[in-house]
Amino acid sequence: MSDITIDGETVAATAGDNLGALLHRLGDARLRATLSGAPRGLFCGMGTCFDCVVLVDGKPARACLTAIRPGMVVERQGGQP
Amino acid sequence: MSATRIDCDICIVGGGPAGLSAALAAAKAGATVHLLDLFERPGGQYFMQPAAGAHGPARRQIAAGGRLIAAARAAGVTVHENAEVFGAYADPVIYARVGESALTLRPKAVVIATGAHDRVAPFPGWTLPGVMTPGAGQRLAKLHGTLPGRRVVLAGCGPFLMVVAGQLRAAGCDVLRVVEATPSPRALLAGIARHPARWGEALRLLTPVAPLAGRFRFGAVVTAAAGDDHVRSVTIARLGADGLPDERARETIADVDALLVGHGFRPSIEVPRLLGCAIDFDQDAGGHHLRIDRATGATSVPGIFAAGEVTGVAGARPALAAGTIAGLAAARHAGFAAGKGDERALARALDFALMLRRAYRVPYRALGRLPRPETVLCRCEEIDAATVAAAHADGARDAAGIKLWTRAGMGPCQGRGCGFGLGLQLAETAGLDPAAFGANPSRFPARPVPLSVVADALAAGEDGA
Ligand SMILES: Cc1cc2nc3c(=O)[nH]c(=O)nc-3n(C[C@H](O)[C@H](O)[C@H](O)COP(=O)(O)OP(=O)(O)OC[C@H]3O[C@@H](n4cnc5c(N)ncnc54)[C@H](O)[C@@H]3O)c2cc1C
Ligand code: FES
Numbered sequence: 247m248s249d250i251t252i253d254g255e256t257v258a259a260t261a262g263d264n265l266g267a268l269l270h271r272l273g274d275a276r277l278r279a280t281l282s283g284a285p286r287g288l289f290c291g292m293g294t295c296f297d298c299v300v301l302v303d304g305k306p307a308r309a310c311l312t313a314i315r316p317g318m319v320v321e322r323q324g325g326q327p
Numbered sequence: 328m329s330a331t332r333i334d335c336d337i338c339i340v341g342g343g344p345a346g347l348s349a350a351l352a353a354a355k356a357g358a359t360v361h362l363l364d365l366f367e368r369p370g371g372q373y374f375m376q377p378a379a380g381a382h383g384p385a386r387r388q389i390a391a392g393g394r395l396i397a398a399a400r401a402a403g404v405t406v407h408e409n410a411e412v413f414g415a416y417a418d419p420v421i422y423a424r425v426g427e428s429a430l431t432l433r434p435k436a437v438v439i440a441t442g443a444h445d446r447v448a449p450f451p452g453w454t455l456p457g458v459m460t461p462g463a464g465q466r467l468a469k470l471h472g473t474l475p476g477r478r479v480v481l482a483g484c485g486p487f488l489m490v491v492a493g494q495l496r497a498a499g500c501d502v503l504r505v506v507e508a509t510p511s512p513r514a515l516l517a518g519i520a521r522h523p524a525r526w527g528e529a530l531r532l533l534t535p536v537a538p539l540a541g542r543f544r545f546g547a548v549v550t551a552a553a554g555d556d557h558v559r560s561v562t563i564a565r566l567g568a569d570g571l572p573d574e575r576a577r578e579t580i581a582d583v584d585a586l587l588v589g590h591g592f593r594p595s596i597e598v599p600r601l602l603g604c605a606i607d608f609d610q611d612a613g614g615h616h617l618r619i620d621r622a623t624g625a626t627s628v629p630g631i632f633a634a635g636e637v638t639g640v641a642g643a644r645p646a647l648a649a650g651t652i653a654g655l656a657a658a659r660h661a662g663f664a665a666g667k668g669d670e671r672a673l674a675r676a677l678d679f680a681l682m683l684r685r686a687y688r689v690p691y692r693a694l695g696r697l698p699r700p701e702t703v704l705c706r707c708e709e710i711d712a713a714t715v716a717a718a719h720a721d722g723a724r725d726a727a728g729i730k731l732w733t734r735a736g737m738g739p740c741q742g743r744g745c746g747f748g749l750g751l752q753l754a755e756t757a758g759l760d761p762a763a764f765g766a767n768p769s770r771f772p773a774r775p776v777p778l779s780v781v782a783d784a785l786a787a788g789e790d791g792a
Contacts, residue, residue, distance in 0.1 A: 262378065267471035275456040275476070275557055275585070282709050285556040287456030289706070289744075291463025293365055293411075294444045294595075296707060296739040296775075305427075306775070310463075311409075313367060326739075 248316035253323075259314045266291065266298050266310035269322070277309065278322045299325035330429040330787035335359045336661040337654075338421050338434035339404075340412050340598055343371015344643045345635025346440030347395045348650030349624075349657065353438070354402035356658035356665035361432060362399070363410040363423050369396050371442055372462070373643035377470050384497045384535055385469060412441075413772035414784065415601045417628050422784040424776050429784035436630045436657040439599045440650060443592035443613055443636035447483075448694035449704050449712075449748040450588075452552030457585050461491040464587040468498040475500070476585025480561045482506035482549040483589040484689045486515075486532070491587065493535030502539055503580055506563050508590070508690045510546040518682040525679055548572055548693050549588055558586050570692045590689050590747075594637045597741060600769035604628050608762040610691060611684050612639035614747060615766040622670060624653025632657045641680035648673035694748075695755025704752060705745040707738020712752060719757050725765045726750070739775045742767025 247258045252272070259268055266288050269277050275287040277298055289297040291310050298309040301321040309320075337353045339346045342364030354360045362369070368376040374392025377383075381390040400406065407423070410430055414422035419437045423430040445460035452458065457476060461483065464475040479500045481488050484507060492505050509515075519529045544563060550572050551562045561583050565576035594616040596606060605618045605627035616639040617626055624632040634653035635646035652668035659665050698704060700713035710733045718732035726742065729735050729749060736742035736749070750761035772781055 264471040264473075267467055267473040270467065270475075271473055273456075277456065280709055284454060284703075284709070285456050286454060286706075287557075288459055288463055288467070290445060290460050291466045292444065294740060295744050299739070305777075310466075311365070311367075 250314060250316070250318040250320060252320045261314055261316050263314045264310065265302070265312040265314050265320065266308070268314065269298075269300070269309050278325070281326070301325045329427070330431060330783035332431045332433070332787040333361055334433045335361050336434060336663070337361070337436050337438065337657050338363065338419070338432045339438045339440060340421065341371065341440035341442055341635070342366070342369030342406065343440060343442045343635060343646065344373050344395070345442070345646035345650035345653070346371065346438065347374070347399050348647045349438040349440060349634055349654030350404040351395065351399040351402055352651045352654030352665070352668065353658040354399065354404045356655060356663045358658045358661055358663050360404045361407065361434070362404055363407045363412055363421070363430070365409070365411045367408055369406050369408065373646070375466070375470060384494060411774055412598050413774040413776045414781075415598050417602045417631065419602070419630055420788045422788065424780050424784070427777065427780065429780045429787060431784045431787040433788065435661040436632065438624070438653050438657050439604070439617065439626070439631065439633040439637055440635045441595040441598055441637045443594045443640055444743060445589040446591050446593040446613065446747050447589055447744070448697065448751055449702055450549060450551060450697035451699050451702050452554070452558065453588070454703055454706060455552055455554050455558045456556065457554070457558035458552050459585065459587050461487055461587045461589045464585065465491050465494060468494055474498060475587060476583070477501060478503055478583055479585045479587060480504045480506065480549070480580055480583050481587050482563070484508040485591045485687050486683060487589065487591070489532060489536045492539055493532070496539060497535060502542055503583065504563070505539060505543045506547050506549055507543060507545050508548050508566065509686070509688045510566070512545065514686040515683070518686045522679050522682065548690055548697070549586065550577070550697060552586050558583055561586050566690055566693055570690060571696060572693050590694065592636060592640045593743070593747060594640065595743070596637060596766065597743070597769045597773040599626065599631065599633060599637065600766070601771060601773055602628055602631050604631055604633070606766060609639065610761060611689070612641070614761070616640070621673065622652070622667070623656035624649060625656060630660055641677055642683070644676035645673060645680055648676050691751055692755055695751035698748070698752055704748050705735035705738065707740050707744065708734040710735040715749065715752065716756060719753060724759065725763065726767045727765065730767065736767045741769065741773065
C-alpha cells in the first residue's frame with residue numbers, strides 16, 4: 247500500500263491501480279461537480295468523455311487513464327477549465 | 328522541453344486487434360514499425376490486457392491478445408504505451424503526447440486503427456453519477472477489479488450488452504435487467520445458426536448470460552434515470568409499433584446503483600479527419616467512418632491506410648483480417664515487397680458482422696424523442712435540448728452550425744459524446760437527415776494537450792530537426 251492525498255486527506259492506495267476506479271469506489275460513483283454544480287462520475291471509462299478530469303499534482307488529468315503513483319496529490323475539483 | 332522525434336517506415340495509430348495485426352504484418356515484411364496507443368497496455372478493446380494476466384471468464388481472449396502483442400514485439404514492432412495522438416498532417420507527420428512529453432513521428436506510411444467508442448443517446452438523468460457506458464462497466468470489472476455497482480441495469484442495443492451482462496454477473500453484480508431495444512432474439516439466433524464456424528464463439532457468449540434469461544426485456548428502451556446525486560431508479564418503456572416508446576407500457580426499476588447504457592459504437596475518426604481522410608455515413612456501421620478501399624485499406628489520402636472499427640463497426644475478426652491487409656499495403660507503399668493479405672477471410676468475417684448488424688434494431692426514432700427541453704445533450708458544455716432547438720430555429724442546420732451557435736461539441740471531447748444524440752434529436756424534432764447533419768469538424772489539437780507539448784511536438788517535426 248502507498249499513501250496518496252485526495253482533497254487534502256490521506257488515502258491508502260495501491261500503486262499502479264487505476265485512479266478512476268478508486269475515486270468511483272470512494273465516492274460511491276460521485277467524482278466531481280460541473281460548473282453548474284451538477285454531480286458527475288465516470289462515464290466512458292476510456293478517456294473519451296472527459297467527465298472524470300481531476301487535478302493530479304496540480305495538472306488536469308483524466309482519472310480513468312491515470313495509474314496511481316505513491317505520494318500523488320489529487321483534487322477532485324478544478325481540473326476542468 | 329522534451330520531445331522525441333522518430334523517422335520510420337510505418338506509424339500505426341491504435342493498438343487494438345486492427346493496429347496490432349497491421350504492425351505485425353508490416354514488420355514481417357521488413358518495415359520499421361512504431362505503434363502508438365493511448366492505454367497503459369496495448370490490446371485495444373477486444374484484446375484488453377488486465378495487469379493480472381489471463382484469468383477469469385475472458386481468459387482465452389486475453390491470452391490470444393497477449394500472443395498477438397508478443398508476436399508483434401518479436402517481429403520488431405516498437406510499442407509506445409500511454410501515447411495519445413493529438414495531431415496529424417498528411418506529409419505524413421504524427422504528433423503524440425506521452426505524459427508531459429511530446430513524441431513526433433515522420434513515417435513513410437500511416438495505418439489508422441483508432442477503433443471506436445460507446446455510442447450513447449441522451450435521456451433525462453443520463454448525466455447522473457452511476458450512469459455509465461457498458462464499456463466503462465466492462466473496464467472497471469475486467470481491468471480494475473471494481474464493480475460499476477451492485478445492482479445494475481444494462482440497456483441499449485447490440486451483442487455487447489450480452490457480453491457485459493455475462494462479465495458483470497461473473498464479477499458479482501446483481502444484473503437486474505438487460506433492456507435490449509431489438510424486439511426479439513430470433514433474428515440473432517437464426518443468423519448464428521447459418522454460421523456454423525462461429526457456433527463455438529456464440530456458445531461462449533451465450534452460456535454466461537443464460538442464467539439471466541429471465542432478466543431480459545426485449546423491444547424496450549430506458550426513458551429516464553432518476554436520483555438526487557446518484558442514479559437510484561430507472562424507467563423503461565416498451566417500443567410501440569410506431570417505433571416510439573409506449574408510455575402506457577412502462578416499468579420502473581428501483582434500488583439501482585448503476586445503469587450502463589449504449590447503442591453500439593461510434594468510430595473514432597478525429598485523427599484521420601485532421602489528415603483530410605474522406606468519410607462515409609451509415610448509422611448501422613456506427614455513423615461516420617473512414618472511406619477505404621477494402622482490398623488495401625487505402626483511405627482517400629495517399630500513404631494513409633486504415634483498418635478496424637474506424638472504417639465502420641464490425642468487430643474483432645474483421646479488424647484482425649483488415650489490419651493485416653492494411654499493414655501489408657502500407658509496407659508496399661513504403662517500398663517493401665509484401666503480399667496482399669487474405670481478402671476472402673475479411674469478406675467472411677464481414678459477412679458475419681453484417682448478419683449481426685441486421686439482427687439488431689437500434690431505435691433511432693425513439694432515442695431522438697427521449698430528451699426533454701432541460702435535458703443536457705452536450706455533457707462537456709452542459710448545453711440542453713431547448714438551446715439546441717432554439718439554435719435550429721435560428722438557422723443552424725449541421726454539427727458545425729450547432730457548435731458555433733451553442734458551444735455543443737466545442738468541449739474537450741470534441742463532440743465524440745454528443746454527436747450521435749444531436750443528430751438524432753434534430754432528425755426527430757426538425758426532420759434533418761443525420762448524414763447531412765455531418766460530423767463535428769476536427770480541430771487541432773484533437774485532444775486537450777498542454778501548449779508546451781504542442782510546441783515541442785511541432786518543433787521536433789520540422790525538416791532538419
Ligand atoms: C468500449 C468497447 C468495448 C468493446 N468490447 C468488446 C468485447 O468485449 N468483445 C468484442 O467482441 N468486441 C468488443 N468491442 C468491439 C471492438 O471495437 C472490436 O471487437 C475490436 O476491439 C476492434 O478492434 P480495433 O483495433 O478496430 O479497435 P480497438 O480495439 O478499439 O483499438 C483501438 C485502439 O486505438 C487507441 N486509440 C484511439 N484513439 C487514439 C489516439 N488518438 N491516440 C492513440 N491511441 C488511440 C485506443 O486506445 C485503442 O487501444 C468493444 C468496443 C468498445 C468501443
Ligand atoms: S470517464 Fe470518460 S474520460 Fe474518464
